[in-house]
Amino acid sequence: xxxxxxxxxxxxxxxxxxxxxxxxxxxxxxxxxxxxxxxxxxxxxxxxxxxxxxxxxxxxxxxxxxxxxxxxxxxxxxxxxxxxxxxxxxxxxxxxxxxxxxxxxxxxxxxxxxxxxxxxxxxxxxxxxxxxxxxxxxxxxxxxxxxxxxxxxxxxxxxxxxxxxxxxxxxxxxxxxxxxxxxxxxxxxxxxxxxxxxxxxxxxxxxxxxxxxxxxxxxxxxxxxxxxxxxxxxxxxxxxxxxxxxxxxxxxxxxxxxxxxxxxxxxxxxxxxxxxxxxxxxxxxxxxxxxxxxxxxxxxxxxxxxxxxxxxxxxxxxxxxxxxxxxxxxxxxxxxxxxxxxxxxxxxxxxxxxxxxxxxxxx
Numbered sequence: 143x144x145x146x147x148x149x150x151x152x153x154x155x156x157x158x159x160x161x162x163x164x165x166x167x168x169x170x171x172x173x174x175x176x177x178x179x180x181x182x183x184x185x186x187x188x189x190x191x192x193x194x195x196x197x198x199x200x201x202x203x204x205x206x207x208x209x210x211x212x213x214x215x216x217x218x219x220x221x222x223x224x225x226x227x228x229x230x231x232x233x234x235x236x237x238x239x240x241x242x243x244x245x246x247x248x249x250x251x252x253x254x255x256x257x258x259x260x261x262x263x264x265x266x267x268x269x270x271x272x273x274x275x276x277x278x279x280x281x282x283x284x285x286x287x288x289x290x291x292x293x294x295x296x297x298x299x300x301x302x303x304x305x306x307x308x309x310x311x312x313x314x315x316x317x318x319x320x321x322x323x324x325x326x327x328x329x330x331x332x333x334x335x336x337x338x339x340x341x342x343x344x345x346x347x348x349x350x351x352x353x354x355x356x357x358x359x360x361x362x363x364x365x366x367x368x369x370x371x372x373x374x375x376x377x378x379x380x381x382x383x384x385x386x387x388x389x390x391x392x393x394x395x396x397x398x399x400x401x402x403x404x405x406x407x408x409x410x411x412x413x414x415x416x417x418x419x420x421x422x423x424x425x426x427x428x429x430x431x432x433x434x435x436x437x438x439x440x441x442x443x444x445x446x447x448x449x450x451x452x453x454x455x456x457x458x459x460x461x462x463x464x465x466x467x468x469x470x471x472x473x474x475x476x477x478x479x480x481x482x483x484x485x486x487x488x489x490x491x492x493x494x495x496x497x498x499x500x501x502x503x504x505x
Contacts, residue, residue, distance in 0.1 A: 195253055195263035206242040207268050211253035221256040227298040244269045244343075248296035267297035271343035274335055276379055276423040283326045289423055291322045293335035293345065304338035327425040349425030350377040355418045355432040363436050365410060371403040371434075375420035375427060382422050389415040389431060410436045 172183040198210045211222050224231040224239050226249040231239070235256070241247040248269035254262045273296050278289045293305050307317035310332055314322060324333065332348035353375040363369055373384045386397040397403060397416075405412060415431035 194261065195255070197251065197253060197263050197266045199266055199268065202240065202242075204242065205244070206240060207247075209239040209241065209251055209253075209266070209268070211237050211239075211263060213255065217255065223254045223256055223259060225252045225254070225262065226250070241268055244271070250297040250299040265297075265299045267295075267300055269296070270300060271296045272335055272337065272345040274333065274345040274347045276347060283423060285326050285328050285425070287326045288323050289326060291324060291333055291335070291347065293320050293322075295337075295342075302337045302340065306336045306338055308334045308336075324424075326423070328427075329425060330427060331425055333424070347378050347424060350375040350381055350420035350422055350427040352376045353418065353420045353427045353429040355416060355429040357416070357432050357434055363408060363434065365408065365436055365438060367408055367436075368404065368406045369408060369434065371405070371416055371418070371432070373401050373403075373418035373420065373429065375429075377420060377422045379422050379424075381420045383420075385419045385421070387417055387419070389417070408434075408436050410438060412436055 170183055194215075195211060195213050198212065200208045200210070202208050209224075211224070213220070220237075221235050222237050224234045226247075228250075231251075239251070239253075248271050250265040250267050252262045252265045254260075272293055275292045275294070276289055277292060283289060291307075293307070295301065302320070305318060305320050307314040307322045309324075311334075314333075316322075322333070322335075327349060330349060330351045332346055334344045334346040336342065336344055353373065356372045356374070358370050358372060371386060373386070375381050375384075383399055384401045385399050386403045388395045388397055403418075413434055413436045415433055417429050417431040419426050419428045
């Protein structure tokens with residue numbers, strides 16, 4: 143004869159893979175003989191009961207969610223571990239998990255008991271929405287380069303087949319799957335995705351917009367001051383690179399990269415119009431130019447003029463003093479010769495004393 147046991151399902155990773163009838167069933171032994179009508183099945187059988195973890199979801203005030211992890215097993219002071227999209231949720235070790243933010247907290251949640259992390263509950267999807275990832279351009283791409291957009295559910299346990307893509311709010315007919323290839327664009331552009339037949343929150347990615355260049359400090363700038371040029375922009379994904387330029391008649395001058403650009407000890411030659419560009423994986427956007435006016439430092443000019451005038455007066459005084467001293471030296475030198483000179487056309491009148499001769503001369 144031939145004996146057999148009723149087919150027994152393979153033990154799954156988690157008890158949640160068992161159907162309700164499989165969880166609590168009686169399994170019986172049966173054997174079959176060579177006689178076509180000869181077979182026997184045990185009457186009592188073996189009862190099988192599978193226990194495990196499950197999550198119950200309930201609403202809270204303010205539109206939040208409460209997740210409760212429970213087990214049909216009897217556990218003594220268990221510590222629970224929560225997972226969001228297969229990643230542990232930090233600092234959460236209680237049986238109850240509260241979720242409030244529909245954007246930050248969206249995802250697939252499961253739980254396990256510490257020490258038995260390999261046995262997890264079935265995942266539940268909370269605050270499901272859609273998300274778009276940009277792939278194929280790790281660094282700042284050039285205009286015209288192709289990047290790939292991928293649309294997926296915020297819950298890792300969910301997947302769909304039919305998607306709808308939008309460019310600046312208009313349907314993109316050539317994209318119907320979860321991925322869509324697009325070209326990098328110069329200017330403002332946005333992409334979003336939806337699932338056909340499902341009312342899920344749209345996910346949107348967009349190139350930089352509202353780009354602004356600001357010069358600080360905003361007060362009047364004088365020669366010798368320092369200024370900082372700051373660029374800001376809104377983008378999703380975030381801005382990868384900021385570039386700075388100064389407008390020139392022939393071609394704009396590239397100054398450097400970075401959200402901030404500093405100029406120290408500025409001069410009047412650096413006056414002009416400055417602007418910045420913001421670039422991410424989808425495109426770039428330029429700011430309106432900001433004017434930098436640099437004025438002469440009048441205080442420094444007055445101070446320098448005062449110094450020059452003082453030095454000039456000192457120089458003139460020195461020259462006059464030297465001339466006077468030179469004249470006095472010549473006078474003493476002529477007086478020591480004992481000679482007296484008179485104008486031939488005029489007859490001198492008076493008495494003259496010759497010092498060396500020691501006598502009085504009368505003319």
